Amino acid sequence: MQTSLLDRLFDSGLLIDTGVEGLYGRSGAFEDVIARFERLVDTYGGADGAEAMRFPPGMNRAHFETSGYMKSFPQLAGTVHSFCGGELDHMSLLQCMEVEGDWTKDQKATDIVLTPAACYPLYPTIAKRGRLPAGGGLYDLQSYCFRHEPSNDPARQQLFRMREYVCMGTQEHVTTFRQTWMDRGLEMMAKVGLDVTIDVANDPFFGRAGRMLANNQRDQNLKFELLIPVTSTAKPTACMSFNYHQDAFGAKWGLNLENGDVAHTACVGFGLERIALALFARHGLDIAAWPTDVRNVLGYQD
Amino acid sequence: MQTSLLDRLFDSGLLIDTGVEGLYGRSGAFEDVIARFERLVDTYGGADGAEAMRFPPGMNRAHFETSGYMKSFPQLAGTVHSFCGGELDHMSLLQCMEVEGDWTKDQKATDIVLTPAACYPLYPTIAKRGRLPAGGGLYDLQSYCFRHEPSNDPARQQLFRMREYVCMGTQEHVTTFRQTWMDRGLEMMAKVGLDVTIDVANDPFFGRAGRMLANNQRDQNLKFELLIPVTSTAKPTACMSFNYHQDAFGAKWGLNLENGDVAHTACVGFGLERIALALFARHGLDIAAWPTDVRNVLGYQD
Numbered sequence: 001m002q003t004s005l006l007d008r009l010f011d012s013g014l015l016i017d018t019g020v021e022g023l024y025g026r027s028g029a030f031e032d033v034i035a036r037f038e039r040l041v042d043t044y045g046g047a048d049g050a051e052a053m054r055f056p057p058g059m060n061r062a063h064f065e066t067s068g069y070m071k072s073f074p075q076l077a078g079t080v081h082s083f084c085g086g087e088l089d090h091m092s093l094l095q096c097m098e099v100e101g102d103w104t105k106d107q108k109a110t111d112i113v114l115t116p117a118a119c120y121p122l123y124p125t126i127a128k129r130g131r132l133p134a135g136g137g138l139y140d141l142q143s144y145c146f147r148h149e150p151s152n153d154p155a156r157q158q159l160f161r162m163r164e165y166v167c168m169g170t171q172e173h174v175t176t177f178r179q180t181w182m183d184r185g186l187e188m189m190a191k192v193g194l195d196v197t198i199d200v201a202n203d204p205f206f207g208r209a210g211r212m213l214a215n216n217q218r219d220q221n222l223k224f225e226l227l228i229p230v231t232s233t234a235k236p237t238a239c240m241s242f243n244y245h246q247d248a249f250g251a252k253w254g255l256n257l258e259n260g261d262v263a264h265t266a267c268v269g270f271g272l273e274r275i276a277l278a279l280f281a282r283h284g285l286d287i288a289a290w291p292t293d294v295r296n297v298l299g300y301q302d
Numbered sequence: 303m304q305t306s307l308l309d310r311l312f313d314s315g316l317l318i319d320t321g322v323e324g325l326y327g328r329s330g331a332f333e334d335v336i337a338r339f340e341r342l343v344d345t346y347g348g349a350d351g352a353e354a355m356r357f358p359p360g361m362n363r364a365h366f367e368t369s370g371y372m373k374s375f376p377q378l379a380g381t382v383h384s385f386c387g388g389e390l391d392h393m394s395l396l397q398c399m400e401v402e403g404d405w406t407k408d409q410k411a412t413d414i415v416l417t418p419a420a421c422y423p424l425y426p427t428i429a430k431r432g433r434l435p436a437g438g439g440l441y442d443l444q445s446y447c448f449r450h451e452p453s454n455d456p457a458r459q460q461l462f463r464m465r466e467y468v469c470m471g472t473q474e475h476v477t478t479f480r481q482t483w484m485d486r487g488l489e490m491m492a493k494v495g496l497d498v499t500i501d502v503a504n505d506p507f508f509g510r511a512g513r514m515l516a517n518n519q520r521d522q523n524l525k526f527e528l529l530i531p532v533t534s535t536a537k538p539t540a541c542m543s544f545n546y547h548q549d550a551f552g553a554k555w556g557l558n559l560e561n562g563d564v565a566h567t568a569c570v571g572f573g574l575e576r577i578a579l580a581l582f583a584r585h586g587l588d589i590a591a592w593p594t595d596v597r598n599v600l601g602y603q604d
Contacts, residue, residue: 016355016427018362020413025423028354028442052330053318056461057359057446058416060320065399074385074392079409080416081383082450083376087509090376097367104411107381109404110450111322112460114360114382121327125318140330144359144446148384148412158414159358207389 021150022158050140057144058112078114081107114146123253136169163270174266181268323452324460352442359446360414380416383409416448425555438471465572476568483570
């Protein structure tokens, strides 16, 4: 019987089992692959003059509520809760833990929700600045993101990093941005020896109403994904996404162009763990044995 | 009236207001200071042969429960909760959000808790490997950590990064490790032009029972802190800590030396945001105007 990729990653130490599906530690070598791939991203995006911002893995709950995420993907979100009681409550809590009861039931929601995608904290930040500058806005983001979807597919992690560029401007401006990154994505992945296809996205919108949202997203070609084999060649994994929001985020957050028009927005995202896993799946777990041209592109010194 | 450091950090764009106290975005320049300081840490710790591991900002709840954190600091912990209902529950949830009710009350605890300190996921990971190798173990960690303590002190953030080295071995081995890093910490901070003092730690143990734990920690000199002025010279901020756990973690997690004895453990932690803030407070918000020797140590090119 073939050993699964996840087990091989555990055995090699590249990923570290925490006992929770989709929650893994990373070895120094795994982290290094991600850092090197991000530097490759920088060589493509660096000259565009994006403003770099790094938000922590949690965001303002009020902004999360405004985003509408709970309408589309309630099952994936993670709210952060804390103990807010006094000393007697604390004694009850410890007694509850002692007998292995559900001590979490009295935890109270804090003002923080785990970030579902790196760009979520950006929109309210930019809206607060007032109108966009002439020429629109371009932002460079990266953060850990959370999706509550326990799985033994190593490419489906509950906590993972997403690198993003977000563009705000006219329809033409942001759709050109999106096309540019689709071209760049294909070129980058070819350079690191990965086989890719591009397809319309298939997001896991929740419930029956969600099926309509999914159909709408597909029919309007609003979101594309760059797919690369990780655990399966027949079912490749979305490792990049290219998302045109029309003026939906502009209207929701009050993002306006210099002339007052509602801004259109688009974002391009890299699933950094997925890309690293695609590299390991394609070239093997021993980085020193990766093809020389791939090693060179990633800056490994031979 | 003097503008607070936090407001000056917001105005300069180094920190980004998210609307939640203690939850901030960082500019590219702020991140770069942290990256450069970490490289300085590497120049001190790099030759020791520590095994690098990077855990995500959340950990296995079962391990968190075993850690005993809820006994000492229940008020600081953050549990991650998700929506686990069906379509009807989802409709109720959206209706609740519509009327601005408490939609979070039906969220259910997941298997994940936010990491309170970078080393928490390490102990069960090492215990699972069996006995420590001869010469003990040395590990290099960094992660985002969560502490639920909203504050307008920029040095008290709810989500911040901690770099750590953890040593496991005999009492002599790990206390020598701790002393080495106290010496290194003093030297590093002097090199980057920061005024430091070292004192016994003053952790915010919860409640009346917690006061005993705090007294015990102080009386036994188990934890020291390296204090640097950030918002106040009179009340400097703990930017590094040096923690000797005796054999408490060894016994709790089943960490054993090669000869079967229970391992002693110690850890040294860098509060990366706090150190960056101390640098900005001391040398000003314009990195280009920092003293040349400090810029050189951090690898800025003039």
